[in-house]
Amino acid sequence: MRISQSKIQVTDGTAEPASAEITSGKRTCPACNVAVHKALSTCPNDGTVIEEPPAFKRSFAGKYQFVAQIGSGGMGVIYKAKQPLLDRYYAIKMLNVQKANQRMLARFHQEAKAASTLNHPNVISVHDFGFTDDDDPYMVMDFVEGMSLAALLQSGGAIPYKEALGIFIQIATGMNHAHILGVLHRDLKPSNVMLTNPESVVAEVKIVDFGIAKINKAEESSSLTQTGDVFGSPLYMSPEQASGMKVDARSDIYSLGCLMYEVLTGAPPLQADTIIQTMFLHLNQMPMTMSEMHPSAHFPESLEYVVRKCLEKDPSLRYQSMLDLKVDLVKVSVDQPIREQKYAAFSKTPSAIFKLNWLQIAVAILAFAAASYTIFERREMSVESERREAQARSIEQKFTSDLRSIGSEPLSGIDGETFVKQEVAQGKSVISFPGLSADDSALKYIEGNPNIISLSMRANDISREGFTHLKFPNLKRLDVQETEITPELMTALLNLPKLDHLNLSKTRYTRSSLTQISTLKYLRSLNLCRSNLSDDDCQIIARMTNLEQLRIGFNPQITDKGINALKALTNLTALDLNNTSVSDKGLTVLKSLNKLQDLQLYQTHISDDGVKTLAKMPLKRLSLSDTMIGSKSIQYLSKMSQIKYLEIHQNPQMPLQLQRYLQDKMAAQGAFVKIDRGAQR
Incomplete structure (x- = not known):
């Protein structure tokens, strides 16, 4: 959903409200006849104060004050609202019940349940979910001021790798948290990554839209299995996801690889004219290197290695966890070598397991649309994963300030001098103030x-x-x-x-x-x-x-x-x-x-x-x-x-x-x- 900023301001209701006709969840302004959504108490066209429907008013009375409509799309509307008692702003997402079907309702509920499972600085938080007295489903989320990564790319093109690394590490950090709790995103792409401070040296990331997430609860496995949809976005879809095979955390890693490639070069790694053609490319063709796609930019060999490893067709050849990926991204950010960089090992042709013909792909897509919505089971921490966790802790201790700057730890209370002292103590050669002004x-x-x-x-x-x-x-x-x-x-x-x-x-x-x-x-x-x-x-x-x-x-x-x-x-x-x-x-x-x-x-x-x-x-x-x-x-x-x-x-x-x-x-x-x-x- 593309967010469009609005300057609609809800008044405090001191003026005498005008009567308004209420139809299909909307009201008509008696002064100018413009349709006004029931969440707003003033006409966005001429400012006429309109009385809210009693049911809607009862639903949120004493809880939230609606300030403005900040987004809209096919499924519904998003409002900025204030919680007076806490003096905090939230985003309230409401489904358009007039257009909703059972598939949309299930997906809306899925997004709420998946996101509410998570509690991490780099993941959007859901605080409440329910139905208004009018039976309109709603979701109360963090209010995020900023822009999507997609909008940033649209306005400015490719992002220099030293600026982009902080974004990538935050995404990997947030997704590692989700994977540990048994949640797959399945639709990682630039439009689902919000940047709360896009103009700062290192923007703060919020991963959004878990509408097609896969979680470890059996009740979700049936409601979304009969939708007829191909889950995910073809430009960022892993080969196993495109072919209808079982997916795990490594599918999100592939999608993140596609995202990183596009952010760094300005173009997705693989794209054709149709959905099927694009999926065929993801199944059967390796993309050109980033340096080939964007020849005027400079990419460290280690970064080419990291992105290309994410884009391996065979999941067993990719990073096996977001934690492993994060460790290597941090190393790239501080010019540290990555162990086992075998650049020549990457084949120009995909593994045979995904080398399918057109007929097989068509069948796979049909099968995928009807595939059962299986459960992502949380695995116990193995000896190998404990080793990776220990390695990550070592890396984070060595590069504390880097991880601070990208959201692993809050920066509240830290000033410029304290920050550089930490950097110097760790022998840093590259210093980037994380949203702080140097003094x-x-x-x-x-x-x-x-x-x-x-x-x-x-x-x-x-x-x-x-x-x-x-x-x-x-x-x-x-x-x-x-x-x-x-x-x-x-x-x-x-x-x-x-x-x-x-x-x-x-x-x-x-x-x-x-x-x-x-x-x-x-x-x-x-x-x-x-x-x-x-x-x-x-x-x-x-x-x-x-x-x-x-x-x-x-x-x-x-x-x-x-x-x-x-x-x-x-x-x-x-x-x-x-x-x-x-x-x-x-x-x-x-x-x-x-x-x-x-x-x-x-x-x-x-x-x-x-x-x-x-x-x-x-x-x-x-x-x-x-x-x-x-x-x-x-x-x-x-x-x-x-x-x-x-x-x-x-x-x-x-x-x-x-x-x-x-x-x-x-x-x-x-x-x-x-x-x-x-x-x-």
Whole structure:
């Protein structure tokens, strides 16, 4: 269910309520005739106060005050509500009883029972379930402010692996808790992962929607067996789930592998035009490596190993528990080696157990739809699982702050200085403040530390004097967002002799400070997104001829004049021009950048003529979403044989059938094309 924010505000009822006609669980506003759901006491259109139906009022009187509708979908509606006695907000999910059938009711009940079994910081909590006096089923859950991982991917594309690892470890942590209690999710995907602080260095994860979960209670085994549904989402479905075989925790691990692959590359590992074709791929084809899918990104070999191991067709070759997966993800996050990395062992062809033909797959799908809803039995902890648990405890003790930052322990009461003391005590070389703003004392404590090679922080709590402590002889990567580039910060940057990656997105700068940044001779990657850059600033950036990656998206003041200056950056392999004012004319100057492989042009003025220019460039990854391209672009794009990933969705001038045609044609050459949802078969 996609959540759409609403500004509907329920009044306190002091005004005289108007009478309203009540039909099918809704009321009609007497002033404007707009249908108003019975949970709301004011009309969202004109604010008219409407009296609530007595039955609904009795159900929640003294318990909850409804504030706003925050989501809706085929099954029902979600409201934000306040519990006055506790002064806390909750989300109340109500099933649309007018559209519900026994299948929906069973699934709704299943979600409530599965989620209520769990109690973990990374899993959504269900606090109550029941029926109103009108016999409408409802569920009271945690209220989560944030966005889904799917929405984050939609808005910004692939997430850098160092940022994504914290998300992955939290998912594995939450799912390990669920598996220990005998609950399988069976529908892990980006839209079912909520991020409560998506703008922070490490967002907090909440796993949601256990609507098709499998739990260890016999009463659930019958109610959902006759639904006729194929449980799960084909893009993330394990081979055994797709073929109707018995599933266990390793099926969720495969789904998490698909999720990780998409987060890191911007595209799912396997995708075809139809459900059956997609399931066939999951059964019979290994995906290309992440580096092949996203050639402009850098993935450690250990991370490629972890994701690929999750995606093994044979469950016995995958990680055998979320705990094992979590241990290796933590090791990747701190650059520790993973034991038994046998990269060559991964076969390009799947195990014979899942190598099925089309007829077998069709039969499997039919069988799966009718398969009995079996019970996931909780197993006793074996000697081997005890060994893994001990290993995990050892890892968590060694990397306490990493796990703190991703939700294994609460961060309440911890400040920046305390955090870095823990990091330094454990010999950390990569320090990322977990939702905390670094402060003067934190920087002072780690000043001059030769072991630190990467530092990521929000700097809004650092004073001008505090930046004088930003002295690290071996620092290679610095992420210091949402701040002002003061003379003190500028002096510190100029005295970081090995700095090669600099993220200054959402910063406030002067022309003088940008000029000084251009003198950083080792800099290879620069991010100045959302920093109010202009064409004149591009003239300065063009002096940085060693740059290989440049992100200057969401600076609409940049025009073709500024783009023209960038032709001097002949070493560029990746360029982000999203939401700038570049036009077709501006693209012509980029043809000279023969090393450029990744070009992002989301929300720009590019038309078919611009695509004709792009077709002559050696691009492997290209975003043309929400531009001005139309049908004519198809002939140019179809000739770009080197493309591995292409986005063309949100282009109303390009007919859906042509989008499908291009997707089919480029799939034959191993490329993924992201098209409009309506164009999917």
